[in-house]
Amino acid sequence: SLSLSLSHTHTHSGGEDCCARLWSLQTHTQLVSYRGHDHPIWRCAWSPLGHYFASGGIDQTVLVWSTQQISPIRVLCGHFGDITSLVFHPNGNYIASGSSDRTIRIWDMGTGNCVRHLTGHRGTITSLSFSPHGHLLISGDEKGVILIWDMSNGENMGTFNHHTSKSRVTSTTCITRNHI
Numbered sequence: 090s091l092s093l094s095l096s097h098t099h100t101h102s103g104g105e106d107c108c109a110r111l112w113s114l115q116t117h118t119q120l121v122s123y124r125g126h127d128h129p130i131w132r133c134a135w136s137p138l139g140h141y142f143a144s145g146g147i148d149q150t151v152l153v154w155s156t157q158q159i160s161p162i163r164v165l166c167g168h169f170g171d172i173t174s175l176v177f178h179p180n181g182n183y184i185a186s187g188s189s190d191r192t193i194r195i196w197d198m199g200t201g202n203c204v205r206h207l208t209g210h211r212g213t214i215t216s217l218s219f220s221p222h223g224h225l226l227i228s229g230d231e232k233g234v235i236l237i238w239d240m241s242n243g244e245n246m247g248t249f250n251h252h253t254s255k256s257r258v259t260s261t262t263c264i265t266r267n268h269i
Contacts, residue, residue, distance in 0.1 A: 099156075101142050103130025109144040111156060125152045125161045134175040134184070141198075143184055145172025151186045153198065163201045167194055174228075176217040178240075185226055187214025193228055195240070205243045209236055 099120070103109045109123040109130060128147035135142045141162070145151040151172055153163035170189030177184050183204070184196050193214055195205035212232035219226055225246070226238040235249040 103133045103144045105129040132175045136177045137181045143175050147171050165196045167203050174214050174217045179223040185217050187217050189213040209245050
């Protein structure tokens with residue numbers, strides 16, 4: 090998994106070696122190797138402010154890292170399957186994780202607690218995206234289903250069926266009328 094920082098000066102990667110790595114786009118070198126996962130990493134995501142990033146994978150945990158230290162600042166546990174999707178809330182105070190257990194968890198970055206547990210998908214979560222204002226979360230799964238979630242109450246606001254039942258959702262993006 091790869092993710093580009095908002096400053097466009099760094100990227101981080103996660104791989105089958107169980108390490109998350111921070112890379113400089115200016116010097117084309119690895120800056121840090123973060124160790125904390127016991128199994129391969131499938132997903133990485135930058136926080137909106139760019140000082141934090143998260144990684145998740147087969148070990149069913151989300152690790153949150155600071156670019157200022159090599160130990161995770163948060164270990165988020167609760168899923169019963171691989172972490173298959175990660176996205177930070179636009180305000181940086183929350184992170185959403187999707188899993189092969191077919192659930193989505195919303196984590197409070199300040200406490201590390203799960204504040205929402207969203208269920209409704211029948212397949213592995215493959216994509217997550219917050220709206221720019223953070224009021225909505227869009228999730229997609231391997232069965233081709235897209236769900237819209239209201240973050241104020243965790244309610245499913247609607248369902249879209251993708252092209253066919255054999256067409257996995259690989260990417261979701263949410264825009265609002267003010268951003269068109």
